[in-house]
Amino acid sequence: MASDAIVVGGGVAGLVAARRLALGGRRVVLLERSDHLGGQVVALPIAGVDLDAAAESYATRGGAVAALAAELGLGDDLVTPTPAPAWLHRADGTAVPLPATGVLGIPGHPLAPDVVRAIGRPAALRAWADRLLPRRRGADAASLDDLVRARMGAGVADGLVAPIVRGVHSKEPRDLTVDTASPRLRAELAARGSLAGAVRALRAQAPAGSQVGGIRGGMHRLVTALARDAERLGVDIRTGVDIGRVTADAVEADGERLVGTVVRAFAEPADDQRRLTLVTLVLEAPALDAAPRGTGLLVAAGAPGIRARALTHLTAKWAWVAEALPGRHAVRLSYDGDPADPVGQATRDAATLLGVRIDSVLDSAVRTWDRGVRTPDDDIVSVGEGAAGTGLASVVAQAERTAAEVLTAG
Ligand SMILES: Cc1cc2nc3c(=O)[nH]c(=O)nc-3n(C[C@H](O)[C@H](O)[C@H](O)COP(=O)(O)OP(=O)(O)OC[C@H]3O[C@@H](n4cnc5c(N)ncnc54)[C@H](O)[C@@H]3O)c2cc1C
Numbered sequence: 001m002a003s004d005a006i007v008v009g010g011g012v013a014g015l016v017a018a019r020r021l022a023l024g025g026r027r028v029v030l031l032e033r034s035d036h037l038g039g040q041v042v043a044l045p046i047a048g049v050d051l052d053a054a055a056e057s058y059a060t061r062g063g064a065v066a067a068l069a070a071e072l073g074l075g076d077d078l079v080t081p082t083p084a085p086a087w088l089h090r091a092d093g094t095a096v097p098l099p100a101t102g103v104l105g106i107p108g109h110p111l112a113p114d115v116v117r118a119i120g121r122p123a124a125l126r127a128w129a130d131r132l133l134p135r136r137r138g139a140d141a142a143s144l145d146d147l148v149r150a151r152m153g154a155g156v157a158d159g160l161v162a163p164i165v166r167g168v169h170s171k172e173p174r175d176l177t178v179d180t181a182s183p184r185l186r187a188e189l190a191a192r193g194s195l196a197g198a199v200r201a202l203r204a205q206a207p208a209g210s211q212v213g214g215i216r217g218g219m220h221r222l223v224t225a226l227a228r229d230a231e232r233l234g235v236d237i238r239t240g241v242d243i244g245r246v247t248a249d250a251v252e253a254d255g256e257r258l259v260g261t262v263v264r265a266f267a268e269p270a271d272d273q274r275r276l277t278l279v280t281l282v283l284e285a286p287a288l289d290a291a292p293r294g295t296g297l298l299v300a301a302g303a304p305g306i307r308a309r310a311l312t313h314l315t316a317k318w319a320w321v322a323e324a325l326p327g328r329h330a331v332r333l334s335y336d337g338d339p340a341d342p343v344g345q346a347t348r349d350a351a352t353l354l355g356v357r358i359d360s361v362l363d364s365a366v367r368t369w370d371r372g373v374r375t376p377d378d379d380i381v382s383v384g385e386g387a388a389g390t391g392l393a394s395v396v397a398q399a400e401r402t403a404a405e406v407l408t409a410g
Contacts, residue, residue, distance in 0.1 A: 011039025014265030123155020267386030
């Protein structure tokens with residue numbers, strides 16, 4: 001069939017690109033291999049409510065996701081999480097609120113009371129000594145772990161940065177390059193002469209307001225709205241397609257050869273993919289009404305008896321989830337790999353982490369995700385995680401940019 005553009009992959013990136021190309025007047029086919037659209041942004045039906053199975057928020061930086069949602073008529077449903085602190089469950093089994101003025105757990109004010117409370121006075125003093133060190137110390141560190149250890153010591157590296165990086169990036173700090181963790185951190189360190197100074201500078205540059213947002217009813221509403229608008233614009237959306245060879249100007253789909261500008265919106269798995277298991281529980285536990293651990297906790301490595309690496313108290317974090325589950329609580333725990341008996345493990349971990357008795361689990365859902373994609377290195381126009389990096393803010397902005405470039409190229 002005749003088409004101008006063939007988008008392969010129906011996650012958010014593919015849907016954004018297909019819609020933008022159709023808005024630009026192109027005849028577009030979108031091909032999705034699975035039987036549903038959205039990829040990693042997908043509903044999780046539980047206790048009669050559609051929560052999100054993976055991505056449940058977006059970074060507000062850049063404004064691309066909010067602008068797209070507004071274009072799709074979801075502007076009035078953009079929400080921000082409850083401004084309660086997240087907590088840290090420490091290796092000694094106790095919990096403290098996370099220090100407020102950090103970047104990836106690196107404190108901007110190492111002697112602030114919340115930092116001292118989290119890592120103890122000797123470790124906080126060692127971190128403070130960062131300001132006395134030569135500015136070159138750690139400047140060439142390859143990993144975030146090397147940098148933090150060199151400048152602030154093991155207390156900050158193990159006690160604050162590791163649990164946050166594990167919770168946010170699903171990685172160990174030694175496996176995360178400084179530039180991936182925070183692209184401007186190294187330059188600010190060179191300019192300010194200390195890591196704490198660099199962190200304060202980054203915090204000052206961040207726009208006021210919440211760093212993350214969500215959509216009332218779940219991020220998956222973005223997918224429904226994108227698909228509906230793409231169809232309105234005439235995009236030929238096909239799911240359950242058997243995809244064969246993909247080149248820059250043709251795709252084999254269900255044995256048919258489609259010719260046109262190809263936009264690849266899926267990524268090949270990386271060699272070192274990591275499995276992540278998310279366990280969502282809906283609970284009856286009135287003690288949780290007080291949100292004893294704010295919006296949730298990150299867990300330090302070695303915390304006794306705990307296998308989870310993070311817990312999100314969804315009904316404390318999002319007002320819309322609390323409204324949808326009156327008298328009940330939803331929590332989501334994340335695990336590296338595949339825990340045995342995930343619901344039993346998550347119930348035990350939730351009770352310990354939240355410090356409450358859990359008498360009954362009303363409903364539960366377990367989803368696994370294999371994370372880590374390869375960056376494409378061929379001549380096919382590419383959008384999505386492989387080309388943009390992880391996260392909806394990056395993925396949406398890059399898909400919009402790439403579609404605009406395809407339209408300009410003619
Ligand atoms: C557990 C988890 C939590 C997350 N939390 C957040 C969060 O809170 N905030 C945030 O911003 N981001 C979060 N993310 C990341 C975010 O969801 C992704 O970065 C984003 O959704 C990627 O979109 P994409 O379209 O590039 O890829 P995908 O969503 O992976 O879509 C790719 C699509 O291509 C299809 N496909 C694959 N191969 C082929 C093929 N050969 N032919 C045709 N189709 C194919 C797939 O079925 C899929 O539908 C999270 C991810 C996970 C897994």
